[in-house]
Amino acid sequence: MKFIIQRELILKPLQKISNIISGKNFLPILNNVLIKVKKKYIKLIRTNLEIEIIIKIISCKIYKSGTTTVLARKFFDICRSFPELSIINIEIKNLRLIISSNKTKFYLSITSENNFPKLEIYTYDLQFFIPINLLKNLIKSTQFSMSKNDIRYYLNGMLFEFSKNKIKSVTTDGHRLSISNMFIEGIKFNKSIIIPRDSIKELMKFLDNKKDFLNIKISNNNIFFKIGNYSLISKLIEGIYPDYKNICLKQYDNFLQADCNKLYEAISRVSLLSNEKFKGIRLYISKNQIKITANNSSHEEAEEFLNILYEGNNIEICFNAIYILDVLNILKCDKIKLLFNNNFSGIQIENFLNKGSIYILMPMHL
Incomplete structure (x- = not known):
C-alpha cells in the first residue's frame, strides 16, 4: 500500500472519523481506522459496532493498492502535526505504516484488516432524497430533549415518522416533549423508526452543506445516509415509542x-x-x-x-x-x-x- 496526498485533503476526513462515539469500544480494534487503498480512491472506515462511517477520498496519487488498520487518533494527530499544505507520503513497509513529509518520518504499528469487524451488507426497502438544510433544521428543533441514559432505551433516540410528503421528529426525556413537522415532496410511504442519540450526534457533524441533498435508505434494522463521498450507517432502536399524541x-x-x-x-x-x-x-x-x-x-x-x-x-x-x-x-x-x-x-x-x-x-x- 502506498499513496501521496495533501495534508488538508486527508486531515478533514480523519478529523470527522477520529472522534466517532467511542465510549462503548470494548474491543481495542474499534479504536482503529480501516484504510482501503484502491486504484482510483481511498476509503477511510470507522465503526463502534452501532455506527459505521465511510469516507471516500479521490484527490490523491496512488502507487499501490492495499488495506490495513491503524489507531485513528494517532494517525490524525500525526497528519495534523505537519505544516499546512504539506505533501504526505503514506506506505506500508516491514509491517509498519510509514507517514512522512519533507524530512520527518513516523513509523506506526498496524493491525491486519482481518481483525477489523466485517462490514455488513444491508438490503434497504425504502429510499428517498431530502435537502440537507431541511433535515438539519428538523433535528435541531427536537435534538435537545432526547434522553441520555434512560432505562427505557427507546427514549435514548429520536423518533422519525414518515407519511405522505411529511417527516416528523419527536424526542422526550420524560420531563419534556419536542415535536417538529416538515413537509417535503417525495415521501410516499408510512413508517416509524428510532435513530439512536449517538448516531444523530455523528450525523449532525456532516450536515454542513446547505445546498446539497442527502440520500437516505431505510431497512427494518438500519438506516443509511449518504452525502457526496461520506456515508453513515446506523442501527435502529427496536421498541415502541410512547404515544406522545395523547400528551x-x-x-x-x-x-x-x-x-x-x-x-x-x-x-x-x-x-x-x-x-x-x-x-x-x-x-x-x-x-x-x-x-x-x-x-x-x-x-x-x-x-x-x-x-x-x-x-x-x-x-x-x-x-x-x-x-x-x-x-x-x-x-x-x-x-x-x-x-x-x-x-x-x-x-x-x-x-x-x-x-x-x-x-x-x-x-x-x-
Missing part, C-alpha cells in the same frame, strides 16, 4: 402570548439565583403580567415582571429554567404562545404564527 393539548383553559426574546432574557437573569442543581423558577401568571422568581439555599432571591397578553385565572407554576430556555432558544421567533390548564398540568409552547413545532414541559414541585 399534546387538544383542549386548554388558558392561553398566554409573550415576546419570545424578552421572556428568554428575563428567565436567564432570574435563574442566576436559582438552585444550582434543580434550576427551578416560579411563574406567577396574572392578567397581562408574569412575575418570574427564583431563590436558592443561600437565601438569595431574584424577581422580574414581564408584560404579556393573558386574560385567564391567576396561576402559579414552577419549571426547570433550562428546559424553558432550551425551547425559547430553538424557537427564536417574535411571539410565542403558552397553552395550559392549571398549575399541575404540562404547558405547551408554540411559535405564535407557525405550528410546525410543539414543545411540552412538565411542571416541577418546589
Whole structure:
C-alpha cells in the first residue's frame, strides 16, 4: 500500500472519523481506522459496532493498492502535526505504516484488516432524497430533549415518522416533549423508526452543506445516509415509542402570548439565583403580567415582571429554567404562545404564527 496526498485533503476526513462515539469500544480494534487503498480512491472506515462511517477520498496519487488498520487518533494527530499544505507520503513497509513529509518520518504499528469487524451488507426497502438544510433544521428543533441514559432505551433516540410528503421528529426525556413537522415532496410511504442519540450526534457533524441533498435508505434494522463521498450507517432502536399524541393539548383553559426574546432574557437573569442543581423558577401568571422568581439555599432571591397578553385565572407554576430556555432558544421567533390548564398540568409552547413545532414541559414541585 502506498499513496501521496495533501495534508488538508486527508486531515478533514480523519478529523470527522477520529472522534466517532467511542465510549462503548470494548474491543481495542474499534479504536482503529480501516484504510482501503484502491486504484482510483481511498476509503477511510470507522465503526463502534452501532455506527459505521465511510469516507471516500479521490484527490490523491496512488502507487499501490492495499488495506490495513491503524489507531485513528494517532494517525490524525500525526497528519495534523505537519505544516499546512504539506505533501504526505503514506506506505506500508516491514509491517509498519510509514507517514512522512519533507524530512520527518513516523513509523506506526498496524493491525491486519482481518481483525477489523466485517462490514455488513444491508438490503434497504425504502429510499428517498431530502435537502440537507431541511433535515438539519428538523433535528435541531427536537435534538435537545432526547434522553441520555434512560432505562427505557427507546427514549435514548429520536423518533422519525414518515407519511405522505411529511417527516416528523419527536424526542422526550420524560420531563419534556419536542415535536417538529416538515413537509417535503417525495415521501410516499408510512413508517416509524428510532435513530439512536449517538448516531444523530455523528450525523449532525456532516450536515454542513446547505445546498446539497442527502440520500437516505431505510431497512427494518438500519438506516443509511449518504452525502457526496461520506456515508453513515446506523442501527435502529427496536421498541415502541410512547404515544406522545395523547400528551399534546387538544383542549386548554388558558392561553398566554409573550415576546419570545424578552421572556428568554428575563428567565436567564432570574435563574442566576436559582438552585444550582434543580434550576427551578416560579411563574406567577396574572392578567397581562408574569412575575418570574427564583431563590436558592443561600437565601438569595431574584424577581422580574414581564408584560404579556393573558386574560385567564391567576396561576402559579414552577419549571426547570433550562428546559424553558432550551425551547425559547430553538424557537427564536417574535411571539410565542403558552397553552395550559392549571398549575399541575404540562404547558405547551408554540411559535405564535407557525405550528410546525410543539414543545411540552412538565411542571416541577418546589
